[in-house]
Amino acid sequence: MSQMNDRRPPMPPTGGPQAGPDGAKKKVSRIDPYARQRGPGGGGPRGPGRGMFLNAKPKNAGKTLLRVFSYFKYFKFHLIAALFLVGLSSVLHLLSTYLLRPIIDNYIIPGDTAGLARQLIILAIVYVGAAFASLAQSKLLLVAGQKITNRIRRDLFDRLQQLPIHFYDTRTHGDTMSRFTNDVDAIHMALEQTLTQLISSVITFVGVVGIMLFMSPLLFLITLGAMAVMTLISRVIATKGRKMFARQQSAIGEVNGFIEEMVEGQKEIKVFTHEQYAIDEFDELNEEYRDACVKAQFISGIIMPLMGNINNIAYALICIFGGFMAISGNFSLGTLAAYLQYSRQAGQPINQITNQVNMLLAALAGAERVFDVMDEEVEPDHGKITMVPAVVDDKGEFETDAEGAYVIAEKRTGYWLWKIPQEDGTFIYKPVRGDVRFEDVDFSYDGEVQVLKKISLYAKPDQKIAFVGSTGAGKTTITNMLNRFYDIQGGKITYDGIPLEQIAEKSLRESLGMVLQDTHLFTGTVRENIRYGRLDATDEEVVTAAKEANAHSFIHRLPQGYDTMIVNDGANLSQGQRQLLAIARAAVADPVVLVLDEATSSIDTRTERLIELGMDRLMQGRTVFVIAHRLSTVRNSNAIMVMEHGEIIERGDHRQLLDLKGRYYQLYTGQFELT
């Protein structure tokens, strides 16, 4: 089983799929129905908003904000109406408390029942109005927020499909997934809730402060003092908390990482009876995690009692001084009652505003990361030449009409013509034959290390060209040039005489069939996975392709045959079986040029022999490029390229190379090791 792996440019190891079940996926499940309903008492079951400890700063908040808002262009009405309703409900809320004063002073104390009834009806209307406004506002932003998020996800995904392979080389899947889940999620939350909450908090705060000042500037001094203390405390806690939360985050990462590694390596642990060591190390990490958690939870937990009770102290002071003022007669009972209500409300927004601003900033930072991906440059595709089906005769010769022009078929025939646009708007046609030529091709992934140096080679239709060499010699890179996963930096590649970059990417890639070293399958049935090679293939064609790849017999034995579901990238199949499916997938595509990159590395030699019979059929009439670790696989090639450090150091057929007594000979006789 070959571990060769030269399909990636050299770069630091990435976490990628190893993130496993613990990766980005699970973070998503933290959408929490209850987070949406912080009651008047604040702080749902999760404790007061974590927002306080977020420390994300967008680089360019203004620009990002504008761009997020540009998504509202489809929902202008929703946005404007919602903002109006937020304002309305906040004002009505303030008003309802203010009505308390006349109710007590003018109606209850004097005993005016009729007036009380009238006043209470007004209050009821205000309450209903506020409730309706807040409900309508939620609904509007819910719909707009969900649909905008949908559009952002869509734009992001669209862009991801257009990005060049280079993008995927330089980022881990975990990183991209996190943009897709956590960052989009943060934007969503901000759109749906944080934004309006912040507006409502600010309106409430300004309103409450204004009314309090108006009611009694003297008592307001007490409120102001309390606010100052609260702001101070909240700042101290936020600074400390941020550190604690960072520590908790890194501790949780370590524990989870350790658990993952140890559970996945459980067989090794058993083999080496290493259980006790694992337990000891785990205990250490677990204890560190516990300690970090306690501190983080504690610091976030004390905000509520601290703030609430400082507010209570202010409340008590207002009672005392308000009481004095009431006794001296220049302050009514109703005013005092209303002022006390407001003082309760005044305490909350300070925390909330800090929270919400932080959450908003975090969302903007998330949006920035999302937009970063959206702004990545897409794969260049200036190719104008496309492929159209051709009419062929019984012998597979391309038919021509009276004037010698090739005939275009209505439907797929398995044979193709290049459709080459001319300057005068007409097209000329030319058969797709699969003649591939490299002339002095240079390439480097990073602009420093030259991965391909002056590579020249040709492959004629029906020829099999093989590449042999160590990891990093540049074998896979050559095939990556062919399907334009990367663009060459020097030299020229032609396909039937046409420079590669003039061919439309889609047509180019559809004419190439690839079986990659790491076979990836998709969630769906076996049949659907084979059909991935050609979406309009009939069931019979799928079965024929499977037979060709020698996959039919094992598929047949699966519980549901061709309808067996493949899950988790084919985790329920052996590596060998997955490779067979990948070969069948390429077979059904019926490509002009076939690339086999370590396609049979996980299959034992006896089975490989059986597949080879099918493969020989599969290779017939196509240009084939083969990369293999096992020399037996490449022996019957028309030409074998021995590669080293990005250069072809030997070329020729099997016999010629052996006679050369060079590197190939050493490999063949086991004197030299491929790494």
Added chain:
Amino acid sequence: MRKLLPFAKKYWYFCVLAPILMLVDVFCEQQMPMLMSSIMDTGIKMGDKPYIVRIGLMMIVLALVAIICGCANQYSSSMASQGFGSQLRAAMFRKIQTFSFFNIDKFSTASLVTRMTNDCNRMQNTFMMILRMMIRAPLMFIVAFIRALTINAKLSLIFVVAMPIILVAATQIMRVASNRFRIMQRKLDGLNSAVQENLIAIRVVKAFAREEFEREKFYHANDEMTQAGIRAVSVIIWNMPIMMLVMNFSTIAVYWFGGQLVSAGSMGTGELIAFVSYMMQILFSMQMVSMILMQVSQAKASMNRVIEVLDTDPDIDAPEEVKAVPAAERPQVENGSIEFRNVSFRYATSTTGDNVLENVSFSCKSGQVIALIGATGSAKSTLVSLIPRFYDVTEGEILVGGKNVKEYDPEDLRLAIGMVLQKNVLFTGTIRDNILWGKPDATDEEIEEACASAQALEFIKSFPDGFDTILGQGGVNVSGGQKQRICIARAMIKKPKILILDDSTSAVDSATEEKIREAFRNELQDTTVIIIAQRLSSIQHADEIIILDDGKIADIGNHVSLLANSSIYQEIYQSQLQSNTRGEEQLI
């Protein structure tokens, strides 16, 4: 639920302390409206300034006490819940260490990781919430209710109307919402795994020019997710307005009926305002309870998944009579002889129920080299994993060192066996750390010696950091062949009685492999070596070659006899034959 209590034991005093502190905290808080009403109704009415100051100071003192109790309560409940979580996690980790391969296969490693991380954390959070909220809400409810009754029992009749409305509304909303959120979560998981799959297989997508197809697939999932999201949240947004309306209309009712009482002089203005405060707290605490109950019921799924792990008994353990003897006197593996007697095996998890191994019998003496070959899926790896008793045979028996493997303590048995697995795993840490797995107390000389035998010394020394080179998780920064040789060194340093190599030289070239075999011959003379390989060149010198075909022994013998008699062996031989320069045929 009772099963989880022991995990709270280590920090039980915090579990007790937290509610007590909470009680004091709630009590202090609940005094506030009451004291305020005395200031209004007694102090202001009588013009008694010293009284106002006295009551006011009392309020401040209560607030200070509440701060202390509140913070202390936070500390206690954090200690209690994090302590609980950490004990639970440790118990699970220990449990998993005792699991057999069968247990692990049954759960799957991915699921075990999720259970230890996600589920465990959710349990921990729920425990914290119970300590903080579950106790607070009823306390708040009771204290406020008593207060309200004391102020005016008749006015409390308003609760009789308001409470059922809140209760019904809250639970109904939660019920419908949690259902819809479950659906939404499923759609979201589906969406995310679709994206993840696309990212992982992006080369395939691009190679087949399937971007358009993938996009359609994604749009569909995305739209479904959006619909599910709107449906779910549409329910939840009713919660706050309804809650507020009920509270507000109850307030209006209090002002109406209470206002008339105040006008009639049978109730103070302060009392009226205090009553409103208590009412708010009562209704609010009810909503809190319904919310918590819902959350707890959701944590139940996690709880079951955690308990399932804790309740699983490892199905492979030392026999009772062996456990009864002190470790030093337990039976040890005497030598490396192996015997399979009519062994059949089937994975208990498999649904098809076919035997993976069928009636396998063979034996070998200590120090022999045994080779296993056969097609992919012919159960070679399964066969060798029965020797260290990773699985128990379904029928028949296996003898190691002349004793049935079930008579040993599995740990003693495994100590005598070295193994290099097909899918070998290296761990985060230095190369030295990894090799020390084989023998934790090995000296530097021993490590070098083992690496030299495994032909790994040269390349390790060529690394700038030598043995201190840090390996990433899974050994990502060494090549396949290097990784295999480190794994061989790790097994060799153990100096085992039996060494099993499961296709572990596939990425090593034949010349190096020959040197490794040479080292086996010289240094592990008494060790029985079992080799699984694809290349005949790796195994043709074995004392005995066993050909497995579909779980049965097809042929057994040495290279010469098999070449003469076994058609399968001949076929394999042919498939690997190549002619050398002189036109003679030789093995690859």
